[in-house]
Amino acid sequence: MQNTILFLGHSFIVRLHRFLNHSVNFRPNLGLNREHVVYRGYSGCTIDRLSQRGIREVDKFKPALVCLQIGSNDLCSIDVEVHDLVDKIVDFTEMLRGRGVRRVCVYQILHRKPPTKPGRFAVDSEWFNSRVDLVNRLLDERLGRDFLSGVRFWRHAGFWSPENKAMVFL
Numbered sequence: 001m002q003n004t005i006l007f008l009g010h011s012f013i014v015r016l017h018r019f020l021n022h023s024v025n026f027r028p029n030l031g032l033n034r035e036h037v038v039y040r041g042y043s044g045c046t047i048d049r050l051s052q053r054g055i056r057e058v059d060k061f062k063p064a065l066v067c068l069q070i071g072s073n074d075l076c077s078i079d080v081e082v083h084d085l086v087d088k089i090v091d092f093t094e095m096l097r098g099r100g101v102r103r104v105c106v107y108q109i110l111h112r113k114p115p116t117k118p119g120r121f122a123v124d125s126e127w128f129n130s131r132v133d134l135v136n137r138l139l140d141e142r143l144g145r146d147f148l149s150g151v152r153f154w155r156h157a158g159f160w161s162p163e164n165k166a167m168v169f170l
Contacts, residue, residue, distance in 0.1 A: 004036045004061045008054055009069030012110075013041025038063070046074045047088045054092065055099070064102045068093070071109045075131045076123050082131055086138045093143070093151045104151045106143055108136045 007013050017039035020028040029037050040057050042049065047070050058066065071089060074080045093104045109132045114125045136155070143153040 002034060002036050003064040004038060005030075005032070005065045005067065006057060006061055006063035007037070007039045007041070007067045007069070008050065008057060009041055009067075009107075010045040010050070010073055011041060011043040012069045012072075013039055014043055015041075017041065035064075036061075041069075044073055045070070047071065047085065047092060051088075051092050051095070054096070058096060058099050058101060062100060065105065066096050066101050066103075067105045067107065069107045071135055072112075072132075075109065075128060075135065082134050082138070086135055086142060089139060090142050097150050102150060103147055105154050106139060106151065107154045108139070108156060110156075 007016065017028065020026050020030075028039070029035070038057075038061055040053070042053060045053070050068075050070055054066075068089075070092075071085060074085050075082075089106060093106060096104050111129045111132055112123075112125050136153075139153045140155070143149075143151050145153060145155075
């Protein structure tokens, strides 16, 4: 039987899927022959909106693994408390597990560079990035880095040097 892997989140998932579809070196199935890989990204999505949409996607595809990239858009709002966001993300992972998902991987939230032009979410990058660091630390503490519980927090290795940031950030 073929397992399904569901990448779920905000615009980064949209961009990842687009990149893989147009790449000569990479494939949307990530080189996995026995798994069905599905990408569902929603630009501007927050954890509240993703929770609603995610339930439908999980019920539709019945994935064995859900990979989450979420939280950036939430952190742009001054009204969002960091601890509340962490609670919502953890609650969402528990809801996914309760719906039959065997494994959930929550990817770290990425820093943002200072904007070069006005954007949808005009926020101070230092303020935003300090919130990102706190959320990532709290998720790491709450979710851990192993799959014993069925949920794992994933930190991207080698991603934080100024050279790497300049190369990969939009």
